[in-house]
Amino acid sequence: MTKDVIALTPTMPDVRTLLAGLYAGGPDLTVRTTADGAVVQLCAPDGRTLLSVEAPVLVQVPGEVERLLGAVPALPDGPVWWTEARASTAVPEAEQLAASFAGRLATVLDGTTWPSQAVTTAVVPVPSGTDAPPETEGIPPAVDVLTEQAAIVFQDRPVVAMTSWLSDALRTAITSDRALQIVTPGTTRLTLPARAALGGHPHRWVVQDGEDGYYDGLSGAVLHWQGDSFAPARTTSAGTPVAAAFADRTDSGDRQLVLSLRTRHPADEHLVLGRALEAAWHHITGAAPAGWSTAEPVNHPWTTRQLTDLARRRAPQPTWFTVVGHPDRPALATLRVTRTTAGVEEEMTLAVGNGAAEDLPLGAVLPLAEALSAPEHGLTSMLATVHRARRDLTVPAHIEAPPVPVSFTLGPDAVQDIGLPHARRPPLDLLPAPVGPTARPALHYPLGDGTDPQTWTALRGLTHHLRAGS
Structure with a gap:
């Protein structure tokens, strides 16, 4: 079992500061690196890992620390360096060692720690031997x-x-x-x-x-x-x-509007990824995304160009991103970019949190479908649902009601493949609205207002009808 401690500092810990933190265990401990040098491990004299420290990450996205850690006392203003340490509880002293390591970094660099009680700077003596079983070779630092x-x-x-x-x-x-x-x-x-x-x-x-x-x-x-x-x-x-x-749960009245989108683009050197997601963000929240990353905390300010460059460097392997919004409007998305024989495909899910007293932005979905039907977005499909779930977009360990469909949009190419006459006449009480260019329209199928679970039946009937025409 492990214990996590994080130092949050306005200045990047340099080698000297990191070494000062690692000396919290005294001069008899040894240091080694793993994960291609991205993780430094502090080891007891018998070779057992006491502490694993990940390379510092500069978190430049406002509100990201609070989203993941809650309120942190004395958090520095502006971007902060996030230096995370994992202490093995196989050795009782290791947790104190992690607290001393983080406390030393925070003290030297005018920062703070999470948890806030991890502020000691004392030397933590570590016994030369333990009763714990030998460590298994090759276990990654995160695995206990x-x-x-x-x-x-x-x-x-x-x-x-x-x-x-x-x-x-x-x-x-x-x-x-x-x-x-x-x-x-x-x-x-x-x-x-x-x-x-x-x-x-x-x-x-x-x-x-x-x-x-x-x-x-x-x-x-x-x-x-x-x-x-x-x-x-x-x-x-x-x-x-x-x-x-x-x-055991109580309905707070919070809801989430969730958009599941798929796009497909020709694989060429001028392709810029993330634009469909950016358009969705603008329509639903009124602002652009705040940041992106390949892991949490999200640390890079939003830019479609840098996101595209990273996905291109990793191709043909897929790349997975997390994208977040601004703190005053909870919004979060996952984006998976995959190179296929058909081109470059984006699969994304955008969730926007709404409190009980806030109106769901359902009126923005149809204009968004219209915007995404433009050829440059390559829309394949978009499903909008309403989920009775937390405004802060976190998932608790209790039952939650399933999402309820609001609408389904079929992209222009998919409409052409199925055939416009077939796609616009489903055997249901549904009247799709053509959106986008008249010559190659997309079709937007309204399903409900997000309150009637029976709309799943309508959606299943619609998808069965569309598949029959493809």
Whole structure:
């Protein structure tokens, strides 16, 4: 198990400052690097890892620290350097060592720490030997336990984000044919990118619960440790019980407008990615995105050019991005760019949070469909749904109502492939609105106002009809 501590400083920690922090354990400890030099590890005399420190990240996007950590006392104004350390709790002194490391950086560089109590600068003596079992060779810094079936990560944070640590753990799990299992307290919430990563089999969010022991934070299934991973408990009737804590929820009235978009573009040197997402952001929130990154915290100010350059360098491998909005208007998107035989495809999901007293921007969806139907956006499809979920766009460990469809838009090329006469006459009480250029229109199908779950039936009927024509 590990404990995370973060130093937040207005100045980048240089080598001398980092070394001063690492000497919090005294002169007998050793230092090594891993992850191609991106992680520095402080080790006990017997070779056991005590502390792993990731390379500092400059977070230039306003509100990003608060989104992931909550209110942080004495947080410096403006951009901050985020230096994260993970302490192994296999050695009791390691957690104090992490606090001293972060406290020294904050003291020297006029910054602060998260958690705020991690402000000590004292030297932490570490015993020369421990009773813990030998460390397994090749375990990434983010993984606490590696078994034949699972890579297990313990996180004691208010919000678990898709950090580079967690991305590394997920990559390790996938490449070794294991499940990623993240174990958290019941009060922890996931960001939408972390929830998307854990939403596919066999990965799992394992929530600690005093009544039922453990349960799955996304399905509510009671879990037991079986063999070398967490798995659903079985009753005598072969069913899986659901934890009482998962079903315990109160509807706050918060809602999210969620847009799922797909685009396709010819692969040429003039292509700029992210423009469809930027257009959606403007129509729904009235502003451009604030920042982008390949992990959380999101640290780069928004720019379609740099995003495109990175995706081009990584091609033909896919690239996955997280995009965030400004703090006063909760909005977050994931964007996956893939090179295919048909061209370059973008798959994106944009979620915008609304409080109980705020109006959902449903009136912006049709104008957005019109704008995205322009040839330069390459729209394939767009599904708009309303989700009764938190305004801050985090996912709690309890049941949430499923999203409800609002509209579906079929892009111009897809309409041509299906045939305009067939696409505009579904066998339902739906009247699609043609949008975009008259010669090659897209079709926008209104489904409802986001309050009637029966619109899923209409959507299924529509998609069945459209597939029959393709």
